[in-house]
Amino acid sequence: MGFSKLTIAGALLLCSLQISAKNLPQDFDVKRMEADIQRIKNQVENTAPLQRDTIDLPVFKQLQLPNLFGIPGYSHLKFPIYKSTGKKGPGILLVHGNSSSSRSFVYQVLSLLGKQYKIFLLDLPGFGQSEKMPANLPLPTDPGTGIPLGFPEYSLGLIEAVATAAADPQINPKIFVGWSLGGDVLLFAKGLGLLPNAKGLFLVGTAPQGANAPSSHFPAQAPYVPGFEAAGFSTLLSYGFGFKLNAQSPFGFSLDGQFTDPVEPGTPAPISQAPNVGTAYLRAFFNEQQRLSDYLPPFFVEDGFQRADARTRQSIGAAFLFPTPGILPDELQVLQGLAGDPQNPADDIPIALMIGGDDAFFDRQYVLDLAAHGAVPTLWNNQVIVVPEAGHAVHFDRPVVFNLKLRQFIDDIH
Template sequence: MMFDSQTIVTGHGAVRYSDTGGSGFPLLLVHGSSLSRRVFARQFDSDLPRRWRLIAIDLPGHGESEDAHDPQTTYTPAGFAECLEEVAERLDLQRLAVFGWSLGGHVAIEWLSRSTRLRGLVLSGAPPMPRGFLGMFRAFQPSLDLLLVSKQQFSERDAARFVSLCFGSARPASFQDLVLRADGRVRSVFAHALSRGDGADQRRTIEASPVPVAFVNGSDDPFVRLGYFSNIGVPELFGHEPLVIEGAGHAPFWERADLFNPILDRFLGRVASESAPDWQAQARPATARGWR
């Protein structure tokens, strides 16, 4: 596939991103731990960019972005959220929606707690949990595999297992290379930050959200307790209940893009219609739709 990327220098290092441009309402896609913006290929290579402006970023320590100069500060929910705020400022994104997957979802919730830019939030594999270790225990299924999320040094076998857990049988071999490239300090620092309760209380943030929120999870997610979502009160819950995509695991946007993309399209339609009309002033000329 073709892949077009650009660089923004932030206080947390230089980050690479891809942007379809165009006049559609903007959606920033934020990937999970140890991966990169390439996981969103099935959104970029779909009909979504015909209506919406898609922007995908490699967080610091991932993909083509730089590793953090100060990992203990950057590789936290607050540090990553600050990085996204800088990117949005540089791209003049006064209003946008965010799709956050796994780690990216937790970062998006933190960003929502400290920014007025967000007009809608889609979360997959990222249960908004109360602060601390007990909150994590309530939201995630306990298993030995979950320990990989916080393991700093990965062997090739660890990387293969991690990709398998995230993408199931639909995993491409190239994703293992992404995991091995990632700065392993992200896993240890971020997991410890969540267990300590650093940053915003994610459950309270979502339950007080002033913008629409959509939970879209896979029925076979190996990490997340799906039943946890039924007890979360969201003022504007898209679809009126947490959405579950059958036959998908931790990455429904990849495994069942045929079902996920229409949900994303409908969500963006709602957010765009509810947002002030002057968001169109943010539009920039369309660029190549594919990856380069």
């Protein structure tokens, strides 16, 4: 079957064609955007660790988790909301990935895009400048099995944070952008009915998963965690924590939330070849050239280590590996639910799926198969956007392409 090669080549070609000058609105100035991104890049690369004033935004407001799921003993953790200087609507909410923060969207919020549009960002519970669970609290486990349960504030709380921001009248987002784990959180929130005002979803580096996926490919890149091959769980997931193989564990791996150092055998080769294996997980965010270099943006290291509570990774892993039945919706069913009344296409909620050509986390063919076999009925422009020379964090690797695509998506909806 020639489907794979033709689809990938076509997607790359279409992506290149669609950002050519003749297909852009008149107020798009690509050279100006490139110069603007270079200005921010110089700012980012000259920002030493822990000297973050040049890229940190002032807090727009603080929100707190409301305990929508009625969990006993729940902590109403506070989390910050940030806002760009733009005033043009509709409101746009950016949701970051695991072991990261709102700062991963620096090329969006500080760019011409952010100066024009009302962009809001948040630090998910357990990350960035959000409030953390008390350091002396041990991770909750099931008393009968010893299986880690994690802190619900760090799992279901991620969904609550997005839902709380979505319901805030000062934010009032209509378009939601999710990177990696952030995309999964958006799908869960939408499937639970917590994003009633959503007019569009834009997911980057997210591979929606669920029962009966129409693909022979697993979502995550091989090799897989022992015992979880059928589920497609990899050593590196969208959910963003590393499995450390451990023969003494009843699961065959340790779920301790710590980054594996050095990288365990079986980690995808381009990552294990990185000169500094201690930050290999973070390097996997970027395109192949960067993840094999000896440079990593300092604030990514800070956000992944100093600013992140490792128990968040534990809690996310526990919640998504051993989910409580009936709570988290099937992501593929959520995609189907984005299609409204067949007689009224205006009811449809468009969704954009973007993936980097060098994504080290996901098999892009899986995502392409979802689109080809009708699993994404409201897919924007009827195609997955594959961005060449971009890794898992397309918005950071190829910010001009990302910003152009997001701008087109916003304008199509608004």
